[in-house]
Amino acid sequence: MYAIVEMAGQQFKVAKDQKVYVHRLQTEEGKKVTFDNVLLLDDGKNITVGAPAIDGAAVEAKVVKHLRGDKVIVFKKKRRKGYKKKNGHRQSLTEIVIESIVAKGAKKAAPAKAEKPKAAPKAKAEAKPAVEKEAPAKKAPAKAKVKADDLKKIEGIGPKIAETLVAGGIATFADLAKAKPEKLSEIIADVRGNHVTDTWPEQAKLAAEGKWDELKKWQDELDGGKA
Structure with missing residues (x-):
């Protein structure tokens, strides 16, 4: 079997x-x-x-x-x-x-039938327009989107990997610095090629702190992201 x-x-x-x-x-x-x-x-x-x-x-x-x-x-x-x-x-x-x-079985279970929505009482239906008028005043202001960093500045990260990391919720150097290498490997598992994530969080930490000279010196010693 x-x-x-x-x-x-x-x-x-x-x-x-x-x-x-x-x-x-x-x-x-x-x-x-x-x-x-x-x-x-x-x-x-x-x-x-x-x-x-x-x-x-x-x-x-x-x-x-x-x-x-x-x-x-x-x-x-x-x-x-x-x-x-x-x-x-x-x-x-x-x-x-x-x-x-x-x-245990070859056939997939049949999808459950969706229940028909119950009609709302007339009293609530009449009160609905008043609620809709008050809603705009109570609506909280939308949060500003966080601007993504250029993750390609990290040794070992290319355009496709950077795009995949952003889609996985890692858009800034600070996010990358907090992530574990094992979690990063899971996020980019579908990206073709072999990738080393071991040093990415440490590189990102230097980038987040603005230590570009120190980061550049270290990247010259790296081999495809591997120390």
Whole structure:
């Protein structure tokens, strides 16, 4: 029996007792984790395909350990520009072991019928215009939007990653400085490529404090965001 399941933003074909390496999970080592986004099940006789997921199906696994993958070197060069850049990255991974594949049902539950809204009493309907007239006076002023910082000034952050971080609620250097590397890895998990988030919060802290000279000196020593 095997299943195709989505785990940490990736799809895997798994079977019982199989070892799988996925993007870093927040679950502690030795604890169990359940993935319920099962896309396909094969029990040897029947194949069940979800639409898109199979209702009631799940894959249960145990977290063995957290580790980092092999180092990948990315070298960029522009002809006749004197531009050369070498980046290195080691992806944060989690090793898990598949303990069981549960197939409780292939059909998705039918959506519940929406209840028809009850008609409001006439007395309340007549009083509604008066409430609407008073509403503008009680309405609180809208909060000003916080201007986003240029996160691309952080070593290892490109335009696509900066856009993804802003969409994930991290728009300023101060927000980035408070975030944990593991949380940043989760937010940018769907961005193609290998990215090191270990030094981003510390770089952002220097940027937020306006220590640009100190930040520039440190970035010259970094390798694709990795110290």
